[in-house]
Amino acid sequence: MSAESTRQEIVKAADRLFYERGFEATSFADIAAAVRLSRGNFYYHFKTKNDILDAVIALRLANTGRMLEAWESATDDPAERIRSFIRILVMNRAKILLYGCPVGSLCNELAKLHHAAKDDATSLFTLFRDWLARQFSALGREAESDALAMHVLMRSQGVAILATAFGDDDFIDREVEEMCAWLEAQRPAADHS
Amino acid sequence: MSAESTRQEIVKAADRLFYERGFEATSFADIAAAVRLSRGNFYYHFKTKNDILDAVIALRLANTGRMLEAWESATDDPAERIRSFIRILVMNRAKILLYGCPVGSLCNELAKLHHAAKDDATSLFTLFRDWLARQFSALGREAESDALAMHVLMRSQGVAILATAFGDDDFIDREVEEMCAWLEAQRPAADHS
DNA sequence: GACTTTGTCGGACATTCGTCCTACAACGCT
């Protein structure tokens, strides 16, 4: 097995475990067991736990970037693109009910730990934020595009938190529907000048 | 010092530390140091870490209950009562920017840990949820009162998460204002029958 | 066929974790 592919296996396993258990609660031994490597051997691939965290964030940034590009290629309609984002809540409902949002929970944990990588984790949000803002601009809401993007982000975070806390499946559907209705209402008023 | 007052000191310190650092990341030694007690002596007051968590949740339930009663005594206007809830985001902005929402982050962490006390933590949300639902009922929205309560809860959770991630002070103000505007729009349509 | 490189293994390390016990100081009661 090449070093690079082993490294990727480690990062993939760490990505999953950091999401499911949290960063602090996941030990070297847990990740090692997940990829069936000896615990000590980790030192060869990653010097510290923070190095793994950096690699996981980099992986998520790359994956998120690809996902956003795919949504952008799928349609020219900005509203439909935004709906693609909103539908994450439905697509990933099973995992969200158990573990919440990977980005939100990581940012929250790193904030509490005053962790150096907190800003890197936040940049995952920034990726979504800027992409959503571009879609709202394309929708003709240039002036408020960033505020609208933050609003969409805010709603999906809130839905994820409550869905996890209550384990409520239907709540997700209701709020997603309401979010889509809100989105339709955001189309700019027709210009009668 | 009586055992009871020492116990309360411990629970108060644990409450703060669980909020600021998270449950898992807070050790017996941390709490002991905060109340200037020897680490080993904890066994006299609390047999296990879970016992402390239970006591912290009980304390939060009691404090939250008192807060809701105070809001209910302060005014007869249900909308103004709901605004009292929304204003938590402004009142506690400093701590929220650093650590997020105490309830949301605790529920999320306990969910990831598959912790037995997760449902107890969720009952903190339930307290707010039922109280908010009663206010919406009093506002004349009986049929949708629970959904509206969940919507308010969802928004405040989302605002807390993003405010923490971005450290954005103004974002809180903007979303609180928008939430109040949304609330005004929730008054039932006048009955013309 | 000797030599270097690459990736893995098993375990050592100091520390910290949650848990638990024993010894003792301070106090109220008789």
Next chain:
DNA sequence: AGCGTTGTAGGACGAATGTCCGACAAAGTC
């Protein structure tokens, strides 16, 4: 004055933590 209760101190316990090292198998290079 002697006694029992109550609360604290200090430290022991095994397990687990993140970090790190030396030995070694497999593969490629000369």
